[in-house]
Every structure is written in structure tokens, then in C-alpha cells.
Amino acid sequence: MSRASLATRIAALGIAVAIVTGILAGALAVGLIGSAQRQSAKQTLARVAGAAATAEDAGTFDRPRIRAVLQVLRMRAAVIPPSGPLPAGVRILRPAQIADVRAGGRVSTTVSIGGHDTLVEARPTRDGGGIVVVQRIADATAAGAQAIRRTLLAILVGVAVAAGLGALVARRMARPLRRTAAAAHALAAGSRDVTLPRRGPAEVVEVADAVGGLADALTRAEGRQREFLLSVSHDLRTPLTAITGYAESLSHGVIPTGEVGEVGAIMLGEARRLERMVADLLDLARLDADEITVQFLDVDLAVLVREAASAWTGRCEQAGIDLRVEATTAPCRTDPQRLRQILDGLVENALRVTPAGAPIVLAARTDGATAVAEVRDGGPGLTDDDLAVAFERSELHRRYRGRRAVGSGLGLAIVQRIAHRLGGGVEAG
Numbered sequence: 001m002s003r004a005s006l007a008t009r010i011a012a013l014g015i016a017v018a019i020v021t022g023i024l025a026g027a028l029a030v031g032l033i034g035s036a037q038r039q040s041a042k043q044t045l046a047r048v049a050g051a052a053a054t055a056e057d058a059g060t061f062d063r064p065r066i067r068a069v070l071q072v073l074r075m076r077a078a079v080i081p082p083s084g085p086l087p088a089g090v091r092i093l094r095p096a097q098i099a100d101v102r103a104g105g106r107v108s109t110t111v112s113i114g115g116h117d118t119l120v121e122a123r124p125t126r127d128g129g130g131i132v133v134v135q136r137i138a139d140a141t142a143a144g145a146q147a148i149r150r151t152l153l154a155i156l157v158g159v160a161v162a163a164g165l166g167a168l169v170a171r172r173m174a175r176p177l178r179r180t181a182a183a184a185h186a187l188a189a190g191s192r193d194v195t196l197p198r199r200g201p202a203e204v205v206e207v208a209d210a211v212g213g214l215a216d217a218l219t220r221a222e223g224r225q226r227e228f229l230l231s232v233s234h235d236l237r238t239p240l241t242a243i244t245g246y247a248e249s250l251s252h253g254v255i256p257t258g259e260v261g262e263v264g265a266i267m268l269g270e271a272r273r274l275e276r277m278v279a280d281l282l283d284l285a286r287l288d289a290d291e292i293t294v295q296f297l298d299v300d301l302a303v304l305v306r307e308a309a310s311a312w313t314g315r316c317e318q319a320g321i322d323l324r325v326e327a328t329t330a331p332c333r334t335d336p337q338r339l340r341q342i343l344d345g346l347v348e349n350a351l352r353v354t355p356a357g358a359p360i361v362l363a364a365r366t367d368g369a370t371a372v373a374e375v376r377d378g379g380p381g382l383t384d385d386d387l388a389v390a391f392e393r394s395e396l397h398r399r400y401r402g403r404r405a406v407g408s409g410l411g412l413a414i415v416q417r418i419a420h421r422l423g424g425g426v427e428a429g
């Protein structure tokens with residue numbers, strides 16, 4: 001099922017708002033114009049009734065000119081005699097109203113004549129009678145009805161124009177989103193030279209900058225990934241080449257019998273090195289996929305540090321390194337096996353760069369409510385630039401390969417991911 005586009009929805013919303021606004025404006029205009037016309041008709045009829053009463057007092061009311069004016073205005077007039085029977089045109093008034101006019105009062109009312117609402121104005125004359133002038137409301141407001149029709153037509157035109165402008169604005173508003181969607185599809189298809197124009201509102205420019213930043217980040221990430229793969233391929237090829245070369249020599253009988261044991265030891269070392277690289281790659285892949293399991297237990301970090309130190313004492317003695325332990329009780333809740341994996345990774349990294357005679361220190365302490373494990377070494381250390389990328393895969397390996405002893409480049413990256421998986425953190429300093 002296809003979904004309506006954003007432009008369609010905005011246009012539909014704009015049209016709906018325009019229609020509702022037009023309906024409300026039309027209803028308000030009709031009400032106001034109708035009310036104003038009715039009030040104006042009452043005032044006009046009252047003035048005509050007053051003028052007719054003055055003409056009656058002057059004895060000129062029956063002149064054809066006055067009658068013609070009343071006919072043009074669609075008004076009718078009748079005379080209330082001071083006494084005696086009433087003409088037909090006066091009987092629309094109630095007796096009390098007639099009596100009021102004869103007594104010098106004024107009458108202003110609305111009655112129904114033949115099913116039509118009719119305005120009635122009565123004014124007294126000096127002879128004790130009066131004048132009654134009537135006009136149907138429909139006749140009085142005929143000009144107003146025409147004005148209402150024109151107003152409604154103008155509102156209808158305005159609604160149509162607003163709807164058209166809404167559709168145009170909707171298309172213009174959706175255009176940057178369509179460009180952004182096209183850029184996202186291009187990124188998904190593998191294109192990295194994706195740029196969006198920095199035009200439009202601040203939000204649109206912000207999205208354009210974000211897409212451009214994403215393209216740059218993907219470019220850098222893929223570049224680091226290619227470098228990582230090249231580095232790993234080189235590091236894997238080195239032990240494979242050694243193993244293959246010695247294996248061919250053994251199969252061809254080139255290796256003297258007295259050197260077979262030495263060659264076997266070299267092949268075993270290279271095989272173990274290769275195994276460790278593969279294990280690191282698998283660990284990193286599982287961590288990236290969040291597939292490792294953890295089991296949290298209440299442990300003492302100092303105990304884990306001492307156990308790790310016991311395991312590494314032999315290798316440190318062989319390398320001429322002084323391994324020290326500075327551990328105080330530091331209770332915490334963590335996965336002891338995964339934490340030991342972190343300690344082993346840090347100690348192995350320290351052992352690789354620490355010269356003979358320099359120390360490596362394993363420490364455990366508390367910092368407020370936080371348990372802290374530390375591995376310090378007397379190696380060459382890291383620069384400020386190195387600290388910023390110390391836990392990125394193969395970054396230090398790429399920087400120092402050929403200049404100092406390096407591993408697979410994955411150890412510190414694995415340490416960081418395990419620490420985060422345990423809900424903690426890791427930093428270099």
C-alpha cells in the first residue's frame with residue numbers, strides 16, 4: 001500500500017485549512033452583512049416614516065412624487081386617522097400600538113405579512129393621527145444579498161488561490177526532503193561523493209550538513225576498514241609464509257635432522273601467533289555484533305588483579321620486567337571472566353612495549369562508588385594524538401609498525417568493547 005507523499009499531505013492540509021477558513025469567513029461575513037443590512041433598513045425606514053409624517057402635517061403626503069419614491073424603495077404607507085375606522089394598511093398594528101401613536105408615541109416593530117417578515121415604523125402627526133410605513137425585509141436587504149454573493153464569491157476565489165499556493169509551498173517544502181532521500185539512497189548504493197546544497201531554512205541546512213557529515217564519516221570509516229583489512233592481511237600472511245616455507249623445506253628434506261626441533265618450534269610459535277590473530281578477529285566480530293554473553297557476579301576486583309598477576313609473573317620474569325601489584329579491596333558487580341580478559345589484554349599490550357628492567361603495575365582501588373583497575377607500565381607511552389585513537393582498531397598498529405613492537409592492532413579495541421559491554425569504561429593516559 002503506497003503512502004501519500006509529504007507534499008500531498010501538506011497540500012491537503014493547506015487546502016483543508018483554506019476551506020475551513022473560507023467557510024468560517026463566509027459564515028461570519030453573511031452574519032455581519034445581514035445584521036448590518038437589517039439595522040440599516042430599520043434606520044432608513046424610520047427616517048422615511050418621519051419624513052412621511054412631516055409631509056402629512058404639511059398636507060403634501062398624497063402628492064404623486066412622494067408615492068413614487070415610496071414605490072421605488074418598495075415601501076408602502078398608510079395614514080392613521082385621529083379617530084374612526086382604520087384603513088386596511090393600518091390594521092397590521094395592534095390596537096394598543098395604534099393608541100400609542102395617536103397619543104404621540106412611536107412604534108418600531110417587525111410583523112409577518114403573507115409569510116414575509118416585514119419592518120413597520122409608525123410616527124404620530126399633529127392632528128392626533130399618524131403615518132405607518134412598512135417594508136419587507138427581503139426588499140430592504142436585496143442590495144445586501146448581492147453584496148453577500150459577491151463576498152462569498154471573493155472568499156471562494158481566495159480559498160482557491162490559497163489552495164493553489166498551499167500546493168506550491170508544499171512542493172517547495174518537500175523538495176529538500178526529496179533531495180535528501182536521493183542522497184541517502186546514493187549513500188546506501190555506495191556513492192560517497194554526496195553533497196546537498198546549503199539552501200533553505202536553518203533546519204534544511206542542518207540536515208544537508210548532517211548528510212554531508214555522514215558521507216565524510218562513511219568515507220573515513222571505509223578507509224580505516226580498508227587499511228585494517230590490508231594490515232590484517234599482511235599480518236596473517238607473515239606467519240603463514242613462515243609456516244609454509246618451513247613446511248616445504250621439511251617435506252623436501254632440506255632441513256638437517258639436528259635442526260628439525262628448532263624449525264618445529266618456530267612453526268609452532270607462528271601457528272600460535274596466527275591462532276591468536278584469528279581469535280582476536282572473532283572476538284572483535286562478536287563484540288561488534290553484540291553476541292557475547294556476560295554473567296554478572298559480586299566480586300572483589302583486588303582478587304581478580306592478583307590472579308592476573310600470578311598468571312603473568314612467569315612471562316614478565318622471562319622478559320626481565322618487574323611485575324608489581326597494588327591492590328586494595330574494591331568490591332564490584334561484573335563478569336569476572338570478561339574482566340580477566342580485559343586485564344590480560346592490557347597486560348599483554350604493556351608487556352609488548354615495556355623494556356627489560358622497567359616495571360608493570362597492576363592496581364585495584366575504589367574511586368567513590370566506582371571500582372577501578374589499572375595497568376601501568378614503564379614503556380615509551382603515548383602522545384596526546386595517540387590517546388585520542390588508542391582504542392580504535394589497528395590505529396596504533398598502523399602508526400608504530402616497524403618502529404616498535406606491535407600486536408594485531410585489535411587488543412585495545414577488544415578491551416574497550418568488553419568494558420562497554422560490562423557497563424564500564426576504559427581510558428588511556
